Amino acid sequence: MRRRKTVFVDADILVVGGGMAGCGATYESRYWGRDLKIVCVEKANIERSGAVAQGLYAINCYMGMQWDENQPEDHVRYARNDLMGLVREDLGYDIARHVDATVHKFEEWGLPIMKDPETGRYQREGKWQIMIHGESYKPIVAEAARKAASDVYNRIMVTHLLMDRGGKRVGGAVGFNVRTGDFYVFRAKAVVVAAGGASHIFKPRAVGEGMGRTWYAPWSSASAYALPIEVGAKMTQMENRIVLTRFKDGYGPVGAYFLHLKTYTQNAYGQDYEAFWRDSIEAMVGDYVNHHPVPTCLRNHALLEEVKAGRGPIRMVTKEAFQDPHKETVGWENFLGMTIGQAVVWASQNIDPKEINPELTTSEPYVMGSHATCSGAWASGPEDYAPSEYQWGYNRMMTVDGLFGAGDTIGGTAHKFSSGSFTEGRIAGKAAVKYVNDMGTDGPEVSEAEYEDLKQIVYKPMEHYEVYRNEIVAGTVSPHYILPLHGLQRLEKIMDEYVGGISAHYTTNEPLLTRGIELLTMLKEDLAYLGAEDLHQLQRAWELQHRLLASEAVTQHTLFRQETRWPGYYYRGDYPKLDDEDWHCFTLSRYDRESGKWDMEKAPVYHIVD
Amino acid sequence: MPTFVYMTSCDGCGYCVDICPSDIMHIDTTYRRAYNIEPNMCWECYSCVKACPMHAIDCRGYADFAPLGHSVRVLREEEKATISWKIRFRDGREKNFVSPIRTTPWGSIKPPSDYEVPTADAMSSQELAHEPEALHIDALPALAPERLKQVLV
Numbered sequence: 155m156r157r158r159k160t161v162f163v164d165a166d167i168l169v170v171g172g173g174m175a176g177c178g179a180t181y182e183s184r185y186w187g188r189d190l191k192i193v194c195v196e197k198a199n200i201e202r203s204g205a206v207a208q209g210l211y212a213i214n215c216y217m218g219m220q221w222d223e224n225q226p227e228d229h230v231r232y233a234r235n236d237l238m239g240l241v242r243e244d245l246g247y248d249i250a251r252h253v254d255a256t257v258h259k260f261e262e263w264g265l266p267i268m269k270d271p272e273t274g275r276y277q278r279e280g281k282w283q284i285m286i287h288g289e290s291y292k293p294i295v296a297e298a299a300r301k302a303a304s305d306v307y308n309r310i311m312v313t314h315l316l317m318d319r320g321g322k323r324v325g326g327a328v329g330f331n332v333r334t335g336d337f338y339v340f341r342a343k344a345v346v347v348a349a350g351g352a353s354h355i356f357k358p359r360a361v362g363e364g365m366g367r368t369w370y371a372p373w374s375s376a377s378a379y380a381l382p383i384e385v386g387a388k389m390t391q392m393e394n395r396i397v398l399t400r401f402k403d404g405y406g407p408v409g410a411y412f413l414h415l416k417t418y419t420q421n422a423y424g425q426d427y428e429a430f431w432r433d434s435i436e437a438m439v440g441d442y443v444n445h446h447p448v449p450t451c452l453r454n455h456a457l458l459e460e461v462k463a464g465r466g467p468i469r470m471v472t473k474e475a476f477q478d479p480h481k482e483t484v485g486w487e488n489f490l491g492m493t494i495g496q497a498v499v500w501a502s503q504n505i506d507p508k509e510i511n512p513e514l515t516t517s518e519p520y521v522m523g524s525h526a527t528c529s530g531a532w533a534s535g536p537e538d539y540a541p542s543e544y545q546w547g548y549n550r551m552m553t554v555d556g557l558f559g560a561g562d563t564i565g566g567t568a569h570k571f572s573s574g575s576f577t578e579g580r581i582a583g584k585a586a587v588k589y590v591n592d593m594g595t596d597g598p599e600v601s602e603a604e605y606e607d608l609k610q611i612v613y614k615p616m617e618h619y620e621v622y623r624n625e626i627v628a629g630t631v632s633p634h635y636i637l638p639l640h641g642l643q644r645l646e647k648i649m650d651e652y653v654g655g656i657s658a659h660y661t662t663n664e665p666l667l668t669r670g671i672e673l674l675t676m677l678k679e680d681l682a683y684l685g686a687e688d689l690h691q692l693q694r695a696w697e698l699q700h701r702l703l704a705s706e707a708v709t710q711h712t713l714f715r716q717e718t719r720w721p722g723y724y725y726r727g728d729y730p731k732l733d734d735e736d737w738h739c740f741t742l743s744r745y746d747r748e749s750g751k752w753d754m755e756k757a758p759v760y761h762i763v764d
Numbered sequence: 765m766p767t768f769v770y771m772t773s774c775d776g777c778g779y780c781v782d783i784c785p786s787d788i789m790h791i792d793t794t795y796r797r798a799y800n801i802e803p804n805m806c807w808e809c810y811s812c813v814k815a816c817p818m819h820a821i822d823c824r825g826y827a828d829f830a831p832l833g834h835s836v837r838v839l840r841e842e843e844k845a846t847i848s849w850k851i852r853f854r855d856g857r858e859k860n861f862v863s864p865i866r867t868t869p870w871g872s873i874k875p876p877s878d879y880e881v882p883t884a885d886a887m888s889s890q891e892l893a894h895e896p897e898a899l900h901i902d903a904l905p906a907l908a909p910e911r912l913k914q915v916l917v
Contacts, residue, residue, distance in 0.1 A: 185876035185893035198785040207785045208809035220900035251905045255898035264868030289840070289847045290865040294873075301875035309787075332787060363766060364826030366786070366806045373786050373807070403829045487861050490849050494836060495808040495826075501834035501853045502825040538890050539907040580892050588887070690787055690801065762907055 158613060159336045160605075165193040165304070167586050168342035169579075170312050170327055170381065172196035173204020174292075174572045175524075175561025176348035177299035178256070178579025179586070183346075184302035187587040191304045195340065197311040197332065197693065198373065200296045204350060205371050205524075206572055210288040211491035212279050212409060213267075214571035216257050217250055221275055226250035227763040229282065233569040234761075235445045236526055238719050239738060240391070242566030243762045244535040244544055248581060249567060249574045256577045257284070263294050280413035282569070285484075288491055295576065309333050312377065313612050313696045315345060315385045315557070316605060318598035323555035324385065325598035328608050332693050337612065339605045343597050344556045344586040347381050348579055350374035351522030351529070351562035354642060355705045356395075357650035357657070358518045360403070367495050369398050369405040369517045373697075376521065378530065378563040380700035383707060383745045387552040388532040390565035390740045390757070392704075393711035395519035396527035397660060397723050399454055401470070402513040406496025408470065410488045415475045419457070419514060421465040431456040438721055439732040450526040454516055454722030458659070468514045472507035482508060518656050519724065521708055523562040524575050527723070529708075530565030532742055532757070533558075536581075541760045548589050550582040553744075556589060556598065558582040566740065615686035615695040622685065635685030638694035641677065645702055648673045653709050654724040663728040667713040674706055678750075703745075706752070711741050714754040766803030766826065767812055773820030774798055780812035780821060814840040814847075842870060 166187065169179045172194050180194045196203050217224045229250040230243045261267050266287040268277035276284040300306055312329035316339070319325075326341040353370040366372045383389060400408060411417045421427045428448075435443045435452055443452055457468050476482045485507060489496040499505070505512050523530035531552045535544040550558050560582040561575035570578060615638075622634040630637055636644075649655055652670030654662040662670075681699060686692040717733035718726050740757040767789070769780075774797040780789040781798060788802040789812050798821075800806060813821045825834060833854040840847045845866050851859045876893060896903050 181876055182893055185879065186882060186887060188877055188881060198787065199783055202783050202809070202811040203785050207811055208807070219905070226905055247907060252892050252895070252899075254900065255892065255895050258898050258900060259894060261867075263873045264866040266864045266867050287863045287865065289863060294866060297871065298873045298876075301873060302877070360826065360828055362826070362828035363803050364828040364830075365804045366766070367808065367826055371785065371807050371809075372805050483861065486851070486859060487863055490836075490838075490847075490861060491863070494810050494838075497849075497851055498808065498823060498825045498834060498836050499830055501836060501851050502830035502832070504853050504855050504857075506853070506857065536890060577892075584892060591887075690790070693787060 158609070160609065161336050161338050163193060163307070163338060163340045164191070165340060165342040166190035166590050167192045167344050167346065168327060168340050169194040169346045169348055171204070171347065171349035171377065172200035172296070172299060172306065173348065173350060173561065174206055174295065175563070175575040175579035177295045178576035179346040179348055179560055179583035180299040181302045182580035182583030183587050186584050187590065190587065190590060192302065193305050193307065193340065193342070194299060194303045195307045195310050195312055195329065197309065199308045200299060200306055201293050204292065205374060206292045207371065208494060209491050210286065210291050210572055211488045212283045212285050213257060213573045214283045214409070215249070215253050215569060215574040216276065216282065216284045217254050218276065219254050224281065229569070230763045232282065236449045237394070237528060237568045238439065238442050238449055238451065238732065239734070240719070240740065240759055241528055241568055242535070242544065243760065244540040245533065245564065245567040247762065248536045248549070249570050249577050252581065253573050253577045256580065257573050260294070263298060265291060265294055279410055283409060283413060285414070291572070307338070310338055311693045311696055312381065314608050315381050316341070316600045317385055319601050323598055324557040325600040328605055328612065330612055330692065332689050335689050337609050341600055343590045343593055344558060346558040346560060346579070346582050346586055347378060347563045348560045349377035349381060349563060351378050351520065351524070352376035352701060352704050353520055355521060355645060355649050355701050355708070356518045356655040357646035359515070359656060367403070367405065369400060370520045370522065374562070375697035376700045376704035378523065378561070379521070379704040379707060382531045382552055382554070382557060382559065382563065383703050384747055385554055385557070386744060386746065387554045387557060388742050388744050389707055390530065390532045390742050391711070392521065392529045392707040392743065393715050393741060394527050394529050394720065395521050395708060395723055396525055397454055397519050398517040399457055399514055400517055401496050402515045404493060404496030404499035405517055406489045406493045408514070410484060411470055411472070415481050415485060417470050417472050417475050419468055419470055421460050422467055422469070423465060427460040427465065428453065428456045431459050435721070438718065438730065440734070442732070451720040451722035457514070458516060458722060462659070469511040470514055471511050473509065473511055476508040519654065519660070521704060523564055523567065524570045526568055528566050528568040530563050531559050533564045539762070543758060544760070548585040550578065550585055551589070558586050613692070615684040616692055618683065619685035619687055632685065635683050636680060637685055638691055638698050641681060641684060641698050642701070644677055645698070645705060648677065649705055653712060660723070661725040661727050662712065663726060664713065667709055670709050674702070674709060678702055707743055707745070710743055710752040710754065714741050766806040766808065767800045767821050767823050769798050769800070770820050770822070771795070771797060773818045775818055777817065779815045779817060783811045783815045785809060785811060810838055813838055840865070
């Protein structure tokens with residue numbers, strides 16, 4: 155076996171992931187912890203990493219309290235309604251009350267925010283959204299984080315968290331440098347997990363060269379979930395995957411089209427179809443369909459039913475709006491600012507929305523904690539008002555001491571988006587400083603045996619490849635290993651067919667889920683035989699391990715919740731209706747890495763605003 | 765639309781390798797120039813295209829759904845603080861767009877440690893950095909715990 159150098163980094167606070175949430179945590183922990191050593195570690199380069207790498211054209215979470223446009227309570231009601239009643243209202247309120255300050259700092263730092271020429275206020279796209287020229291959103295935020303961090307380590311893939319010797323609190327993390335191959339041991343008093351959610355756990359619609367054109371970034375590899383799951387942190391709402399209605403093939407966003415450009419959808423025959431399905435939706439979910447705005451999942455549901463009824467494709471009616479040159483510019487710049495691939499699809503297929511109403515489709519499912527969905531870790535709430543059952547320590551601390559989270563990592567808080575993720579990072583960063591200050595000299599100690607064992611495990615795919623590669627003449631087929639792409643495609647197929655992906659019309663049931671778990675278990679065993687030709691493939695191997703663990707959680711949670719809470723996201727064929735009597739609650743899981751078993755329980759939903 | 769690199773323009777500087785969020789721009793060891801090693805993990809985010817000083821990188825729409833003959837070109841100019849786009853359709857039509865990217869000089873953000881050291885009271889409050897001033901309202905909103913209402917599980 156090739157000798158790999160081990161590099162030790164000691165820090166007070168370790169931030170894992172340098173996207174929006176990680177940059178927020180890094181910035182804020184420096185503000186409150188002037189003398190602390192704050193380290194941010196990122197598998198890519200924080201200048202362009204995370205979901206905002208290619209830019210954004212809107213900030214989707216801004217209250218506008220200075221103009222009395224919205225209050226935090228209003229945002230809680232909105233998120234609760236959109237998620238069919240189930241959100242952590244304490245956490246959501248907390249983000250909403252701070253988020254305006256975050257956005258004002260972004261503007262001060264140089265982010266171009268569009269202004270309403272008449273009022274001088276930020277240009278609203280919708281009730282919660284403001285429009286920005288956000289091509290450099292991430293580089294600007296990264297500049298603030300770089301100036302706050304003691305050190306930023308780019309190109310290090312964090313594979314595992316480390317625990318303190320006693321096993322009761324976190325002690326750091328390990329990973330490897332994707333360029334040099336060095337092994338990194340980070341020893342820290344507090345860890346903030348601010349990694350990405352999960353694309354590529356369900357089979358995407360594009361499966362050839364275009365499989366990278368997933369709606370969420372292909373580098374969002376579920377580390378947000380796998381890292382805490384592995385050390386026994388409780389997770390919540392992992393069944394609450396999201397399906398997006400988007401422009402076909404490019405998955406270009408529709409928010410600005412609906413809200414600002416006032417375009418609308420119709421079926422292939424020019425009919426409005428949403429009203430047609432209203433009564434049947436009410437029979438499934440009751441009064442939730444009568445709320446305004448209609449929950450995202452239910453609008454998906456109407457589209458899916460219309461397509462199944464044979465009246466597809468569904469189109470966005472753009473021809474009228476695009477006659478206005480300003481609206482046409484907004485329509486295109488919206489893509490160029492955040493989903494360039496959609497502009498390419500339209501250019502390649504000669505789709506000019508001034509002349510053709512473009513097709514819409516529903517995406518494959520994703521697992522995340524920051525959009526119109528709220529999977530993630532179960533976290534302690536704000537000290538000043540969170541109910542006692544939601545509060546066991548510091549704000550945004552998970553059920554493992556010293557382990558904090560933000561952004562996609564934290565569950566129960568839908569609709570935080572970019573600004574809310576940065577804000578949640580700030581909340582977690584300040585709390586982590588408090589935790590470290592209160593700890594005094596009684597810091598965690600990690601055992602050499604633990605990180606040495608992990609070092610063996612981390613590089614195993616490369617060793618394995620080296621041993622068995624010469625058994626075969628050439629090519630990718632070996633009886634002794636599978637490559638990361640093989641494993642990824644098997645995972646996607648299992649999840650697609652058994653856990654409610656596109657080919658199953660997002661539908662599953664207990665027998666399918668049970669079989670899915672059996673197949674996932676075999677895949678998990680096979681991942682001990684992953685082969686990696688080089689360090690790039692080693693990164694893919696660990697991304698796959700993270701995706702698999704998150705997929706297990708999704709499957710276990712989906713099996714546990716015996717109802718169809720979010721039709722349009724997924725369906726339990728054996729429990730086709732929403733059931734508020736038994737399931738107006740959060741689902742919680744805890745994974746035991748020794749036994750591989752998942753413990754499931756329910757947790758209460760507190761409604762803190764009317 | 766996965767990226768590709770023009771042989772005659774690339775000088776092997778590695779800026780694309782350094783910036784790619786997906787770690788798929790690598791240097792070919794024979795030609796000493798960059799190429800996309802894994803097109804099916806490309807998000808077409810254009811980070812490499814924008815970063816390339818030689819304008820050597822372009823995109824060709826994904827083979828599984830994008831017909832040939834199109835192009836989406838970009839020029840990101842930090843000194844002018846603009847980004848310019850040229851879209852060419854398969855049938856030859858063109859559209860051009862220019863947007864601002866930043867309103868302040870690069871490198872001008874004030875580090876958090878340059879602000880006055882926060883007080884112990886601020887540390888124990890619910891306020892985050894720069895609050896309440898940065899909120900542009902008088903005080904941080906809060907909820908009273910007695911408003912909590914539990915719904916049965």
